[in-house]
Amino acid sequence: MLTIRNVSKTFGDTPVLHDISLEVAAGEIVCLLGPSGCGKTTLLRIVAGLEQAGAGQVLLEGRDLAGVPVHRRGFGFMFQDFALFPHRNVHDNVAFGLRMAGQSREALAGRVREMLALVGLAGLEARQVHELSGGQQQRVALARSLAPHPALLLLDEPLGSLDRTLREELMGELRRILRQTPAGSDEAAGITSIYVTHDQQEALAIADRVVIMNAGHIEQIGAPLALYRQPATPFVARFLGMENLLPGQLVDAAPDWLVATPLGLLRSTAGPAGATAGDSVLAVARPDAARLVDLAARDEENLVAGQLQEVSFRGSQVKITLSYADSQRLVFDLPGHAAGELPAPGQWLQIQLDPAGISLLAR
Ligand code: ATP
Numbered sequence: 001m002l003t004i005r006n007v008s009k010t011f012g013d014t015p016v017l018h019d020i021s022l023e024v025a026a027g028e029i030v031c032l033l034g035p036s037g038c039g040k041t042t043l044l045r046i047v048a049g050l051e052q053a054g055a056g057q058v059l060l061e062g063r064d065l066a067g068v069p070v071h072r073r074g075f076g077f078m079f080q081d082f083a084l085f086p087h088r089n090v091h092d093n094v095a096f097g098l099r100m101a102g103q104s105r106e107a108l109a110g111r112v113r114e115m116l117a118l119v120g121l122a123g124l125e126a127r128q129v130h131e132l133s134g135g136q137q138q139r140v141a142l143a144r145s146l147a148p149h150p151a152l153l154l155l156d157e158p159l160g161s162l163d164r165t166l167r168e169e170l171m172g173e174l175r176r177i178l179r180q181t182p183a184g185s186d187e188a189a190g191i192t193s194i195y196v197t198h199d200q201q202e203a204l205a206i207a208d209r210v211v212i213m214n215a216g217h218i219e220q221i222g223a224p225l226a227l228y229r230q231p232a233t234p235f236v237a238r239f240l241g242m243e244n245l246l247p248g249q250l251v252d253a254a255p256d257w258l259v260a261t262p263l264g265l266l267r268s269t270a271g272p273a274g275a276t277a278g279d280s281v282l283a284v285a286r287p288d289a290a291r292l293v294d295l296a297a298r299d300e301e302n303l304v305a306g307q308l309q310e311v312s313f314r315g316s317q318v319k320i321t322l323s324y325a326d327s328q329r330l331v332f333d334l335p336g337h338a339a340g341e342l343p344a345p346g347q348w349l350q351i352q353l354d355p356a357g358i359s360l361l362a363r
Helices: 040-048 090-100 105-118 134-146 164-180 200-206 224-229 234-239 336-341
Strands: 002-011 014-024 029-033 055-060 075-079 152-156 193-197 209-214 217-222 244-252 257-261 264-268 280-285 290-293 303-313 317-324 328-335 348-353 358-362
Touching: 002 040, 014 040, 014 055, 014 217, 029 040, 029 164, 029 200, 040 075, 040 152, 040 193, 075 134, 090 105, 090 134, 105 134, 134 152, 134 164, 164 200, 193 200, 200 224, 209 224, 209 234, 217 224, 217 234, 234 244, 234 280, 234 358, 244 264, 244 328, 257 280, 264 280, 264 358, 290 328, 290 336, 303 328, 303 336, 317 336, 328 336
Parallel strands: 029 193, 029 209, 075 152, 152 193
Antiparallel strands: 002 014, 002 055, 209 217, 244 257, 244 280, 257 264, 280 358, 290 348, 303 317, 303 348, 317 328
Protein backbone atom coordinates (compact mmCIF):
# COMPACT_ATOMS: atom_id res chain seq x y z
CA MET A 1 0.00 0.00 0.00
CA LEU A 2 2.77 2.42 0.94
CA THR A 3 6.16 2.28 -0.75
CA ILE A 4 9.20 4.15 0.52
CA ARG A 5 11.76 3.97 -2.28
CA ASN A 6 15.44 4.91 -1.86
CA VAL A 7 14.71 7.82 0.46
CA SER A 8 17.67 9.88 1.68
CA LYS A 9 17.71 13.05 3.75
CA THR A 10 20.41 15.47 4.85
CA PHE A 11 20.06 18.34 7.32
CA GLY A 12 22.77 20.87 6.42
CA ASP A 13 25.85 18.70 6.03
CA THR A 14 24.54 15.93 8.24
CA PRO A 15 23.13 12.87 6.49
CA VAL A 16 20.19 11.59 8.52
CA LEU A 17 18.65 8.93 6.25
CA HIS A 18 20.59 6.78 3.77
CA ASP A 19 18.73 5.12 0.93
CA ILE A 20 15.77 3.80 2.91
CA SER A 21 13.40 1.40 1.12
CA LEU A 22 10.37 -0.15 2.77
CA GLU A 23 6.99 -1.55 1.73
CA VAL A 24 3.99 -1.38 4.06
CA ALA A 25 1.08 -3.69 3.21
CA ALA A 26 -2.58 -2.72 3.69
CA GLY A 27 -3.70 -3.44 7.25
CA GLU A 28 -0.16 -3.83 8.52
CA ILE A 29 1.27 -2.25 11.68
CA VAL A 30 4.92 -1.44 11.03
CA CYS A 31 7.10 -0.13 13.88
CA LEU A 32 10.21 1.93 13.25
CA LEU A 33 12.47 1.10 16.19
CA GLY A 34 15.89 2.50 16.99
CA PRO A 35 17.89 4.65 19.38
CA SER A 36 17.40 8.38 19.69
CA GLY A 37 18.67 10.25 16.64
CA CYS A 38 18.63 7.29 14.21
CA GLY A 39 16.17 9.07 11.89
CA LYS A 40 12.81 7.42 12.72
CA THR A 41 10.92 10.67 13.22
CA THR A 42 12.44 12.21 10.09
CA LEU A 43 11.30 9.22 8.02
CA LEU A 44 7.79 9.44 9.48
CA ARG A 45 7.66 13.19 8.80
CA ILE A 46 8.68 12.57 5.18
CA VAL A 47 5.81 10.06 4.82
CA ALA A 48 3.47 12.60 6.44
CA GLY A 49 4.58 15.34 4.05
CA LEU A 50 5.88 17.51 6.91
CA GLU A 51 9.42 17.14 5.62
CA GLN A 52 10.75 16.74 2.09
CA ALA A 53 13.04 13.87 1.13
CA GLY A 54 16.39 14.88 -0.35
CA ALA A 55 16.16 11.94 -2.74
CA GLY A 56 13.76 9.05 -3.34
CA GLN A 57 10.00 8.66 -3.43
CA VAL A 58 7.02 7.91 -1.22
CA LEU A 59 4.15 6.21 -3.07
CA LEU A 60 0.62 5.51 -1.84
CA GLU A 61 -0.98 2.70 -3.83
CA GLY A 62 1.51 3.39 -6.61
CA ARG A 63 0.88 7.14 -6.69
CA ASP A 64 3.87 9.41 -6.01
CA LEU A 65 3.10 11.75 -3.09
CA ALA A 66 5.70 14.36 -4.08
CA GLY A 67 4.02 17.76 -4.02
CA VAL A 68 0.88 16.45 -2.24
CA PRO A 69 0.51 18.66 0.87
CA VAL A 70 0.01 17.17 4.36
CA HIS A 71 -3.74 17.82 4.55
CA ARG A 72 -4.39 16.25 1.13
CA ARG A 73 -2.70 12.94 1.96
CA GLY A 74 -5.62 11.76 4.11
CA PHE A 75 -3.35 10.45 6.86
CA GLY A 76 -4.06 10.43 10.58
CA PHE A 77 -1.46 11.59 13.09
CA MET A 78 -0.78 10.82 16.68
CA PHE A 79 2.29 12.91 17.42
CA GLN A 80 3.34 14.31 20.75
CA ASP A 81 3.36 17.84 19.38
CA PHE A 82 -0.20 17.56 18.01
CA ALA A 83 -1.66 17.98 21.48
CA LEU A 84 -5.35 17.94 22.32
CA PHE A 85 -7.24 21.22 22.70
CA PRO A 86 -7.08 21.55 26.49
CA HIS A 87 -10.07 23.87 26.88
CA ARG A 88 -12.51 21.83 24.82
CA ASN A 89 -14.41 18.74 25.80
CA VAL A 90 -13.77 15.20 24.61
CA HIS A 91 -16.49 15.31 21.96
CA ASP A 92 -15.11 18.48 20.34
CA ASN A 93 -11.59 17.07 20.31
CA VAL A 94 -12.60 13.78 18.68
CA ALA A 95 -14.92 15.58 16.25
CA PHE A 96 -12.20 18.02 15.13
CA GLY A 97 -11.15 16.22 11.93
CA LEU A 98 -14.74 15.28 11.09
CA ARG A 99 -15.95 18.84 11.36
CA MET A 100 -13.17 19.92 9.00
CA ALA A 101 -14.56 17.34 6.55
CA GLY A 102 -18.01 18.96 6.79
CA GLN A 103 -19.97 16.04 8.27
CA SER A 104 -23.55 16.46 9.56
CA ARG A 105 -24.18 16.80 13.31
CA GLU A 106 -25.76 13.34 13.60
CA ALA A 107 -23.09 11.55 11.59
CA LEU A 108 -20.49 13.35 13.63
CA ALA A 109 -22.01 12.44 17.01
CA GLY A 110 -22.38 8.82 15.89
CA ARG A 111 -18.77 8.54 14.82
CA VAL A 112 -17.51 10.19 18.03
CA ARG A 113 -19.58 7.70 20.08
CA GLU A 114 -18.18 4.79 18.08
CA MET A 115 -14.57 5.98 18.46
CA LEU A 116 -14.91 6.57 22.21
CA ALA A 117 -16.30 3.06 22.64
CA LEU A 118 -13.36 1.67 20.65
CA VAL A 119 -10.79 3.33 22.93
CA GLY A 120 -12.68 2.45 26.13
CA LEU A 121 -14.03 5.92 26.94
CA ALA A 122 -17.74 5.43 26.12
CA GLY A 123 -19.95 8.17 27.54
CA LEU A 124 -17.19 10.67 28.32
CA GLU A 125 -18.15 13.08 25.49
CA ALA A 126 -18.88 16.03 27.78
CA ARG A 127 -15.78 15.67 29.96
CA GLN A 128 -13.19 18.46 29.71
CA VAL A 129 -9.82 17.27 28.48
CA HIS A 130 -7.95 18.74 31.46
CA GLU A 131 -10.12 16.63 33.76
CA LEU A 132 -8.78 13.41 32.21
CA SER A 133 -5.77 11.33 33.29
CA GLY A 134 -2.72 11.12 31.02
CA GLY A 135 -3.75 7.68 29.80
CA GLN A 136 -7.30 8.85 29.04
CA GLN A 137 -5.92 11.84 27.13
CA GLN A 138 -3.85 9.51 24.95
CA ARG A 139 -7.00 7.49 24.25
CA VAL A 140 -8.81 10.67 23.20
CA ALA A 141 -5.88 11.58 20.93
CA LEU A 142 -6.09 8.13 19.35
CA ALA A 143 -9.87 8.43 18.87
CA ARG A 144 -9.36 11.85 17.29
CA SER A 145 -6.78 10.55 14.81
CA LEU A 146 -8.88 7.50 13.87
CA ALA A 147 -12.25 9.26 13.54
CA PRO A 148 -11.89 10.64 9.97
CA HIS A 149 -11.09 7.16 8.48
CA PRO A 150 -7.46 7.94 7.64
CA ALA A 151 -5.86 5.95 4.82
CA LEU A 152 -2.77 5.55 6.97
CA LEU A 153 -2.16 6.28 10.65
CA LEU A 154 1.22 7.69 11.68
CA LEU A 155 2.13 7.47 15.35
CA ASP A 156 5.27 9.00 16.90
CA GLU A 157 6.02 7.80 20.43
CA PRO A 158 2.31 7.93 21.29
CA LEU A 159 2.88 6.37 24.72
CA GLY A 160 6.12 8.25 25.43
CA SER A 161 4.68 10.59 28.03
CA LEU A 162 2.99 7.88 30.10
CA ASP A 163 4.36 6.12 33.15
CA ARG A 164 5.40 2.49 32.87
CA THR A 165 2.19 0.91 34.20
CA LEU A 166 -0.04 2.90 31.89
CA ARG A 167 2.27 2.30 28.96
CA GLU A 168 2.15 -1.44 29.46
CA GLU A 169 -1.62 -1.36 29.78
CA LEU A 170 -2.08 0.68 26.61
CA MET A 171 0.54 -1.27 24.63
CA GLY A 172 -1.58 -4.40 24.34
CA GLU A 173 -4.75 -2.43 23.86
CA LEU A 174 -3.37 -0.22 21.14
CA ARG A 175 -2.70 -3.24 18.96
CA ARG A 176 -6.25 -4.48 19.50
CA ILE A 177 -7.68 -1.04 18.66
CA LEU A 178 -5.62 -0.68 15.47
CA ARG A 179 -6.60 -4.21 14.44
CA GLN A 180 -10.30 -3.52 15.07
CA THR A 181 -10.42 -0.19 13.25
CA PRO A 182 -11.69 -0.92 9.76
CA ALA A 183 -9.55 0.62 7.04
CA GLY A 184 -11.59 2.96 4.79
CA SER A 185 -12.93 0.65 2.09
CA ASP A 186 -11.82 -2.74 3.37
CA GLU A 187 -13.97 -3.63 6.39
CA ALA A 188 -12.06 -6.86 7.06
CA ALA A 189 -8.56 -5.46 7.46
CA GLY A 190 -7.39 -3.21 10.28
CA ILE A 191 -6.02 0.25 9.66
CA THR A 192 -2.53 0.54 8.17
CA SER A 193 -0.14 2.15 10.63
CA ILE A 194 3.46 3.26 10.97
CA TYR A 195 4.51 3.55 14.57
CA VAL A 196 7.73 5.16 15.80
CA THR A 197 9.25 4.15 19.12
CA HIS A 198 12.62 3.72 20.78
CA ASP A 199 11.15 1.16 23.19
CA GLN A 200 11.82 -2.41 22.06
CA GLN A 201 9.08 -3.90 24.23
CA GLU A 202 6.53 -1.52 22.79
CA ALA A 203 7.59 -2.33 19.22
CA LEU A 204 7.52 -6.10 19.81
CA ALA A 205 4.08 -5.88 21.45
CA ILE A 206 2.42 -3.71 18.82
CA ALA A 207 3.98 -4.45 15.42
CA ASP A 208 3.29 -6.98 12.72
CA ARG A 209 6.77 -6.11 11.45
CA VAL A 210 9.55 -4.20 13.14
CA VAL A 211 12.07 -2.10 11.20
CA ILE A 212 15.22 -1.68 13.26
CA MET A 213 17.08 1.50 12.34
CA ASN A 214 20.62 2.52 13.18
CA ALA A 215 22.26 5.82 12.21
CA GLY A 216 19.98 6.50 9.26
CA HIS A 217 19.87 3.03 7.73
CA ILE A 218 17.77 -0.10 8.15
CA GLU A 219 19.57 -2.76 10.11
CA GLN A 220 16.90 -5.49 9.94
CA ILE A 221 13.20 -5.93 9.16
CA GLY A 222 11.17 -8.80 10.54
CA ALA A 223 8.19 -10.04 12.52
CA PRO A 224 8.71 -9.52 16.27
CA LEU A 225 9.27 -13.18 17.12
CA ALA A 226 11.54 -13.76 14.11
CA LEU A 227 13.71 -10.77 15.05
CA TYR A 228 13.91 -11.91 18.62
CA ARG A 229 14.83 -15.46 17.62
CA GLN A 230 17.26 -14.54 14.88
CA PRO A 231 18.78 -11.06 15.15
CA ALA A 232 20.89 -10.47 12.03
CA THR A 233 23.54 -8.17 13.48
CA PRO A 234 25.18 -7.48 16.86
CA PHE A 235 23.47 -4.07 16.87
CA VAL A 236 20.02 -5.67 16.60
CA ALA A 237 20.85 -8.23 19.26
CA ARG A 238 22.08 -5.56 21.68
CA PHE A 239 19.20 -3.24 20.91
CA LEU A 240 16.73 -6.04 21.71
CA GLY A 241 18.39 -6.44 25.11
CA MET A 242 20.72 -9.35 24.34
CA GLU A 243 23.97 -8.55 26.07
CA ASN A 244 25.65 -11.96 25.95
CA LEU A 245 27.56 -12.01 22.66
CA LEU A 246 30.26 -14.68 22.46
CA PRO A 247 32.72 -15.13 19.60
CA GLY A 248 32.83 -18.72 18.43
CA GLN A 249 33.56 -21.19 15.70
CA LEU A 250 31.07 -23.61 14.22
CA VAL A 251 31.91 -27.22 14.96
CA ASP A 252 28.76 -28.52 13.31
CA ALA A 253 26.10 -26.75 11.24
CA ALA A 254 22.44 -27.45 10.39
CA PRO A 255 20.41 -29.24 11.60
CA ASP A 256 22.37 -29.66 14.82
CA TRP A 257 24.31 -26.47 15.43
CA LEU A 258 27.33 -26.76 17.66
CA VAL A 259 29.70 -23.89 18.37
CA ALA A 260 32.98 -23.68 20.28
CA THR A 261 32.94 -20.58 22.51
CA PRO A 262 34.95 -19.29 25.48
CA LEU A 263 32.22 -20.95 27.60
CA GLY A 264 32.86 -24.33 25.97
CA LEU A 265 30.74 -26.13 23.39
CA LEU A 266 27.23 -24.73 23.03
CA ARG A 267 24.38 -26.26 21.08
CA SER A 268 21.82 -24.08 19.32
CA THR A 269 18.66 -24.96 17.41
CA ALA A 270 19.23 -22.41 14.60
CA GLY A 271 22.02 -20.63 12.79
CA PRO A 272 22.78 -18.43 9.80
CA ALA A 273 21.75 -19.76 6.38
CA GLY A 274 24.58 -21.31 4.42
CA ALA A 275 27.02 -21.48 7.33
CA THR A 276 29.27 -24.54 7.56
CA ALA A 277 31.65 -26.06 10.09
CA GLY A 278 34.73 -23.92 10.64
CA ASP A 279 32.91 -20.60 10.10
CA SER A 280 33.32 -17.84 12.64
CA VAL A 281 30.07 -16.86 14.32
CA LEU A 282 28.76 -14.85 17.23
CA ALA A 283 26.72 -16.86 19.68
CA VAL A 284 23.99 -14.78 21.32
CA ALA A 285 22.73 -16.25 24.58
CA ARG A 286 19.42 -14.51 25.21
CA PRO A 287 18.68 -13.25 28.72
CA ASP A 288 15.82 -15.72 29.17
CA ALA A 289 17.84 -18.77 28.03
CA ALA A 290 19.22 -19.76 31.45
CA ARG A 291 17.93 -21.96 34.22
CA LEU A 292 19.67 -22.75 37.48
CA VAL A 293 21.11 -26.25 37.84
CA ASP A 294 23.00 -27.98 40.60
CA LEU A 295 26.66 -27.02 40.76
CA ALA A 296 27.50 -30.73 40.70
CA ALA A 297 25.66 -31.39 37.40
CA ARG A 298 27.95 -32.83 34.69
CA ASP A 299 27.71 -34.42 31.25
CA GLU A 300 24.76 -32.35 30.09
CA GLU A 301 24.77 -29.91 27.21
CA ASN A 302 25.13 -26.15 27.51
CA LEU A 303 26.25 -26.05 31.15
CA VAL A 304 27.91 -22.81 32.22
CA ALA A 305 29.54 -22.28 35.60
CA GLY A 306 30.41 -18.80 36.74
CA GLN A 307 30.90 -16.63 39.77
CA LEU A 308 27.82 -14.69 40.77
CA GLN A 309 28.64 -10.98 40.64
CA GLU A 310 25.32 -9.24 41.05
CA VAL A 311 21.75 -10.12 41.84
CA SER A 312 18.97 -7.65 41.18
CA PHE A 313 15.44 -8.64 42.17
CA ARG A 314 12.74 -7.18 39.87
CA GLY A 315 9.62 -8.99 41.03
CA SER A 316 8.66 -11.49 38.35
CA GLN A 317 12.30 -11.63 37.27
CA VAL A 318 15.67 -11.68 38.94
CA LYS A 319 18.60 -10.35 36.94
CA ILE A 320 21.91 -12.10 37.58
CA THR A 321 25.38 -11.17 36.42
CA LEU A 322 27.92 -13.97 36.21
CA SER A 323 31.61 -13.62 35.56
CA TYR A 324 33.75 -16.19 33.82
CA ALA A 325 37.35 -16.22 32.56
CA ASP A 326 38.17 -13.43 35.08
CA SER A 327 36.71 -10.42 33.32
CA GLN A 328 33.91 -11.54 30.99
CA ARG A 329 30.35 -11.08 32.13
CA LEU A 330 27.05 -12.75 31.32
CA VAL A 331 23.66 -11.33 32.22
CA PHE A 332 20.50 -13.43 32.52
CA ASP A 333 16.94 -13.02 33.73
CA LEU A 334 15.73 -15.90 35.86
CA PRO A 335 12.13 -16.26 37.02
CA GLY A 336 11.58 -14.23 40.20
CA HIS A 337 11.01 -17.31 42.36
CA ALA A 338 14.60 -18.45 41.61
CA ALA A 339 15.86 -15.55 43.75
CA GLY A 340 15.40 -17.67 46.88
CA GLU A 341 17.70 -20.40 45.51
CA LEU A 342 20.59 -18.13 44.53
CA PRO A 343 23.88 -18.21 46.42
CA ALA A 344 25.40 -14.96 47.67
CA PRO A 345 27.42 -12.81 45.25
CA GLY A 346 31.00 -14.08 45.07
CA GLN A 347 29.96 -17.75 45.13
CA TRP A 348 29.85 -20.04 42.13
CA LEU A 349 26.74 -21.27 40.46
CA GLN A 350 25.86 -23.27 37.40
CA ILE A 351 23.24 -22.60 34.75
CA GLN A 352 22.05 -24.50 31.72
CA LEU A 353 21.27 -22.68 28.49
CA ASP A 354 18.29 -23.75 26.41
CA PRO A 355 19.53 -24.43 22.83
CA ALA A 356 16.43 -22.57 21.57
CA GLY A 357 17.63 -19.50 23.53
CA ILE A 358 20.90 -19.28 21.60
CA SER A 359 21.09 -17.55 18.20
CA LEU A 360 24.14 -17.70 15.96
CA LEU A 361 25.12 -14.69 13.83
CA ALA A 362 27.45 -14.89 10.86
CA ARG A 363 30.64 -12.88 11.39
P1 ATP B 1 14.25 10.66 18.65
O1 ATP B 1 13.67 9.38 19.12
O2 ATP B 1 15.22 11.25 19.62
O3 ATP B 1 13.25 11.64 18.14
P2 ATP B 1 14.79 9.88 15.94
O4 ATP B 1 15.36 8.54 15.65
O5 ATP B 1 13.36 10.09 15.71
O6 ATP B 1 15.19 10.29 17.40
P3 ATP B 1 15.18 12.13 14.24
O7 ATP B 1 14.33 13.01 15.07
O8 ATP B 1 14.66 11.67 12.95
O9 ATP B 1 15.65 10.88 15.07
O10 ATP B 1 16.55 12.87 14.02
C1 ATP B 1 17.61 12.31 13.27
C2 ATP B 1 18.77 13.29 13.25
O11 ATP B 1 18.41 14.44 12.49
C3 ATP B 1 19.18 13.79 14.61
O12 ATP B 1 20.57 13.88 14.64
C4 ATP B 1 18.56 15.18 14.69
O13 ATP B 1 19.32 16.01 15.50
C5 ATP B 1 18.59 15.62 13.24
N1 ATP B 1 17.47 16.53 12.90
C6 ATP B 1 16.15 16.24 12.98
N2 ATP B 1 15.39 17.28 12.54
C7 ATP B 1 16.27 18.25 12.19
C8 ATP B 1 16.11 19.57 11.65
N3 ATP B 1 14.91 20.09 11.39
N4 ATP B 1 17.23 20.28 11.40
C9 ATP B 1 18.46 19.77 11.64
N5 ATP B 1 18.68 18.52 12.14
C10 ATP B 1 17.61 17.79 12.41
